[in-house]
Amino acid sequence: MSNNKLKRADILFSSYSVAPYEILKRTMQKDKDFVINELTESGLRGRGGAGFPTGLKWKFFAQEENETKYIICNADEGEPGTFKDRKLLVEVPRKVISGMAIAAWACNAKNGIIYLRAEYNNLIPELKKEIEVFNEYAKKFNLEFNVEIYSGAGAYICGEETALIESMEGKRGEPRNKPPFPIQNGYLGKPTLVNNVETFAACSMVCRYGAAEYKSYGTSDQHGSKLFSLSGDSPKEGVHELELGMKVSDFVEEYGDGDTKAVQIGGVAGFCIPRKEFDTTIIGEGNTTGGATMIFNSTRSMYNVIHNYLDFFAEESCGQCTPCRIGTQQLLKGIEAVKSGEKPESYLDDLVKLSKTMKLTSKCGLGQSVTNSFSSIVKNFREEMIY
Amino acid sequence: MSKINLIIDGQKIEVEKGMTILDAAKKINVNIPTLCHHEDLCVAGNCRVCVVEVKGRERLEASCATPAEEGMDILTNTAKVRNARKDIVSLLVSEHNTQCTTCYRNTNCELQDLAAEYNVDGDRYLSVLKPNIKVDKSSWSIEKDDSKCVRCQRCVRTCAELQHVNALTVSHKGNEMKISTFADLPFNEVVCTNCGQCVNRCPTGALTERRYFDEVWEAIGDPNKHVVMNTAPSVRVALGEMFDNEVGTRVTGKMVTAMRKMGADSVLDTDFGADLTIIEEGNELLTRLKSALVDGDKSIKLPMITSCSPGWVKFIEHMFPNHLGHLSTCKSPQQMFGAMTKTYYAEKKGVDPKDIVSIAVMPCAAKKYEANRPEMNDSGYRDIDAGLTTREFGLMIKQAGLDFNNLEDTEFDSIMGQSTGAGIIFGATGGVMEAALRTAYAVVTGRSVPFENLNITPVRGTDGIRAASIKIEGTLPEWSFLEGVDLNVAVAHGLKNARIIMDEIAAGKSPYHFIEVMGCPGGCIGGGGQPIPTNADIRAKRTKAIYEEDMSKPIRMSHENPEITQIYSEFLEKPLGHKSHELLHTHYRKRNRY
Amino acid sequence: MAEIAKIIQEKVETYGRERKALIPILQGIVAEKNYVENQDMVSIAKALDLSAADVYGTASFYSFIENEEKGEFVIRVCKSITCEMKGKHKVLKALEDELRIKLGETTHNKKFSLVETNCLGLCDVGPAMLVNEEPYTHLTPEKIHDVISVYRNK
Structure with a gap:
């Protein structure tokens, strides 16, 4: 598909060359349908991980006719290895709020909520200041859009949009059955648009540069820039904005410590790519777009890595559906049993099969995605699982 | 559509x-x-x-x-579907206490059925059952064993949606997720009404009724004890299901025979207690109406609400503690029956009440709790010594080695074994109301209620709340104050609907004089102690059987029951008389809502 | 109790006497005294017309809403993979030694509680921890004494 080399981008964190909320102001001078269409044209996909086309989501949301509609910025950034939303909220909150405001204007919604994870509570004072600035401009622009911050209470699963909504309604953060989708029936039963922090920031960038220019970044399939939260065995840990479509090998060459044995793409819900596949794997293609990237060098035990992931999943599953609640525990106990010799090596194959069932039958993305890291680690580092 | x-x-x-x-x-x-x-x-x-x-x-x-x-x-x-289902059932089994042989729900367990259907291999996965799970046996009615829980949340939904009690919740998350009471307090310390609807919907042995059959067998085996068993109307239309009879089969005669063969000294009918309740409660209603309408006594609480259903009684004690005055002071048929067993019956039979063991077979889990309420010993002895569910009783019949379906039909013993169709219909929602109206109308006017075959159809049915208005005309002289009065009545079943009724009363907007409330959906035929499963179709068939049993009775009004006439002339003297107040009426207490 | 009633009142004014006020109330109580007692849950249930069991079930879902008594300062050490790789175990050990408690415990003077938590979103600057809401990064065993000392004297 693409032989893109690693290309840095400087879009999301580029400094403002215009007055505050100028992008919002200029966008509001355009036609609403045109703006939504631009988003569709830009090829932007949700940056939280699921990768749903953003323009399409906005289009559906705009079609919902209701006096009360909610726009929720999902800042429940709980995926281990992800911290780019924190950086956006700290450094360029204006772009995020602009994106929300553009959505509000384009889709006729008046209520905005930033769902901020509890771990980020220390960001609230600065965010509130920015919201006050926004309110001034909104008034000037005659835009009726009220933005509030809702603080989470500590649950990874609330990053799933329906769990997030349940939580805001004062309930246990358990994902809902879908359909209906939040676009039709979301927070308090009202149409609700939930987008990730980065998605909103990217939306305002699409509006700033126009679909054509935004689309020129990346590849023919993966458009625009993407933030990568890089951690692990790298001398360059931190958030990096890159064009999509690079090979893992390019990534490793730039960011590895010279001894990289595996790269986890898309957080613990994503895939673990072993060295032998660095050349053939393109980031963002067939793997998730959340952007959490962890590098492991040859001193790391991949057994410890997957054990840590599974521990996390077993704890953070909401617990309501069977495959996720029990499956996560089984995988964890299972690898321990193989390691200790209580179960034969072949049990690993049974566990991989189980993780596939979890993918087929779990209610939400959490249980469905466990197999990604589990199968890729067990398959590629099998000997580490045993000895 | x-x-x-x-x-x-x-x-x-x-x-x-x-x-x-x-x-x-x-x-x-x-x-x-x-x-x-x-x-x-x-x-x-x-x-x-x-x-x-x-x-x-x-x-x-x-x-x-x-x-x-x-x-x-x-x-x-497809293979994909079958494999996935098998995996899921295997996972559930791996989280489960699989000591099926010692489980009360053995052979009637949905997880067991699924595991058998998918031929689940017990060694497929490691056990992730939490160690050291303690069974909560604090309640008189319900036991909770988390080691058998599949986290389907049926119980939580039942408690919330059908009953509006919310004693159960889902707590914690992930591998710690479980079904809990508030702060995991013991069942007997929370707002649980003991209705047992959760037990009836639990697919496994996680929620069961507390069993008393060992104590009952012991009493039966004790030559010094005189065992009196009485059975509620709903048992006879559901017990057959335990022996593979079609739902809605009436097995009254076989049930009586079974009790006798099991060794009960006397097999009596709770319906007699129901008839007695109608006399007392009917008179209580008329007295309240007179006090309110003629004497203008503002302290009289109307509407008056029935008190037969112990789940409902505990519900109002928890949820509406300031409105207990609306409850009829009558004990339930079970407790009236028990009180009469230890007094009137003992006297007539010449048995020392201390040697009598009174056992009630009920479609109910809450009846166990009611039997154990401390105040239920006005005779100096416990009104009821043990309460059994239909399910426990069915199991006892099996334990006794009886070929139930081939037993001959026999009649209840006497005294306190005769009953009317009015007593029978207590088992279905609306039945108490209908029975009360049949008698009250007859008492007040000297004529039968103006409905064909005495079937007061407006109060029958399955709607959660049903209201009716009956014009009283042609009263006898002593009841002339009721002439032309439209008696407004309502029937509610399922505690969700009870709450609606009570909210109306609390708001001072209730238009009714008399209300029947049953804690369980469908009334007693859908009780928490009935055979599992119970659902809308099954409830409808049991209800049909109840009304058939009513029609089959030669006497269909409580006040015409000759044994009722006899007990008043020989023992109680008159309704609401001194002895009645002492033995057949009770009081209620405020309970904490949280 | 008066404080709790006040918190409930404030949040009800902001969010309405509705279920959506529940988590903000719980958070308000945690901010006040670091955990929510059973009695508080009963008060909340009354105020919002919920069952106490419902309040308990919801509260127990969230890891930042504690049902057991916690110290004035709750130390949450990130246990995610990258923090583990960067030496979380040693940091945790240093904390245990400094505070003279084990993971999951609270000091006798009710000043500190030590718990582990899932990813704090500080993976590039790990090992990391929160003391109440304040993040600490690039931790080493050597830094622990100084960090704790600041709170000891608060």
Whole structure:
């Protein structure tokens, strides 16, 4: 598909060359349908991980006719290895709020909520200041859009949009059955648009540069820039904005410590790519777009890595559906049993099969995605699982 | 309602829009296994046992939670589906205390059935059952054993949706997720009404009634004890289900024979207690009406509400403690029967009441609690010594080695064994009301209620709340104050509906004089102690049987029961008299709502 | 109790006497005294017309809403993989030694509680921890004494 080399981008964190909320102001001078269409044209996909086309989501949301509609910025950034939303909220909150405001204007919604994870509570004072600035401009622009911050209470699963909504309604953060989708029936039963922090920031960038220019970044399939939260065995840990479509090998060459044995793409819900596949794997293609990237060098035990992931999943599953609640525990106990010799090596194959069932039958993305890291680690580092 | 077309296992089918895949499949007799699904409850989609393949989608869909859509092509029996289901059932088994042989629900367990159907290998996965789980046996009525819980949340939904009690909740998350009471307090310390509807919907042995049959067998085996058994109306229309009879089969005669063969010294009918309740409660109502309408006594609480259902009584004590004055002071038929057993019966039979063991066989879990309420010993002895559910009783018949279906039919013993159709219909929602109206109308006017065959159809049915108004005309002179009065009555069943009734009363907006409330959906025929499963269809069939039993009785009004006349002339003297107050009436207490 | 009633009142004014006020109330109580007692849950249930069991079930879902008594300062050490790789175990050990408690415990003077938590979103600057809401990064065993000392004297 693409032989893109690693290309840095400087879009999301580029400094403002215009007055505050100028992008919002200029966008509001355009036609609403045109703006939504631009988003569709830009090829932007949700940056939280699921990768749903953003323009399409906005289009559906705009079609919902209701006096009360909610726009929720999902800042429940709980995926281990992800911290780019924190950086956006700290450094360029204006772009995020602009994106929300553009959505509000384009889709006729008046209520905005930033769902901020509890771990980020220390960001609230600065965010509130920015919201006050926004309110001034909104008034000037005659835009009726009220933005509030809702603080989470500590649950990874609330990053799933329906769990997030349940939580805001004062309930246990358990994902809902879908359909209906939040676009039709979301927070308090009202149409609700939930987008990730980065998605909103990217939306305002699409509006700033126009679909054509935004689309020129990346590849023919993966458009625009993407933030990568890089951690692990790298001398360059931190958030990096890159064009999509690079090979893992390019990534490793730039960011590895010279001894990289595996790269986890898309957080613990994503895939673990072993060295032998660095050349053939393109980031963002067939793997998730959340952007959490962890590098492991040859001193790391991949057994410890997957054990840590599974521990996390077993704890953070909401617990309501069977495959996720029990499956996560089984995988964890299972690898321990193989390691200790209580179960034969072949049990690993049974566990991989189980993780596939979890993918087929779990209610939400959490249980469905466990197999990604589990199968890729067990398959590629099998000997580490045993000895 | 618009229609949609889809294909299930190659078969074209047209269904109403909005119907789930599961229900659509049911229409063409395609059986999809379920566990968390229960037709009385909202959709959960938790257990994932019911997954099916939708062509064009990689992931499987939970058929109970997925609406059928136009053009869907669904496969319910592919290798992919079967393997997934087997995995899921295996997982549930791995989280389960699989000591089935010692489980009360052995052979009547939905997890067991699924495990058998999918031939689950117990060694497939490691056990992730939490160690050291303690069974909560604090309640007189209900036991909770988390080691047998499959987390389907049927109990939680039952407690919330059907009963508006919310004593149960889901707590914690992930591998710690479980079903809890408030702060995991013991059952006897929380707002649980003991209705047992959760027990009736639990697919496994996680929630069961507290069993008393060992104590009962012991009493039966003790030559110094005189064992008196009495059975509620709903037992005789449901017990047959325990012996593979069609739902709605009446087994009254066989049930009586079984008790006798088991060794009871006397087999009596709780319906006699029901008839007695009608006399006392009917007179209480008329007295209240007179005090309120003629004497203008403002302290009299109207509407008066029935107090037969112990789950309902505990509900109002918790939820509306400031409105207990609306409850009839009458004990329930069970407790009236018990009080008479230890006094009148003992006297007549010449048995020392201390040697009598009175056992009530009930469709109910809350009756166990009621029997154990400390105040229920006005005679100096416990009114009722042990309460059994229909299920426990069925099991005892099996333990006794009786070939139930081939037992001959026999009659209840006397005294306190004779009953009327009015007593019988206590078992169905609206029945107490109908029985009360039959008698009250006759007492006040000297004529029968103006309904064909005494069947007061407006108070029958399945609507959660039903209201009726009956004009009283042609009163006898002593009841002339009721001439022309429209007696407004209402019937509610299921505590959700009881709450609606009570909210109205609390707001001072209740238009009724008399209300019947039953704690369980459908009334006692749908009680928490009835055979499992219970659902709308089963409730309807048991109800039909109740009304058939009523029609089969030669006497269908409580005040015409000769044994009732006899007990008043020989013992009680008059309704609401001194002895009645001492033995047949009770009081209530305020309980904490939280 | 008066404080709790006040918190409930304030949040009800902001969010309405509705279920959506529940988590903000719970958070308000945690901010006040670091955990929510059973009695508080009963008060909340009354105020919002919920069952106490419902309040308990919801509260127990969230890891930042504690049902057991916690110290004035709750130390949450990130246990995610990258923090583990960067030496979380040693940091945790240093904390245990400094505070003279084990993981999951609270000091006798009710000043500190030590718990582990899932990813704090500080993976590039790990090992990391929160003391109440304040993040600490690039931790080493050597830094622990100084960090704790600041709170000891608060």
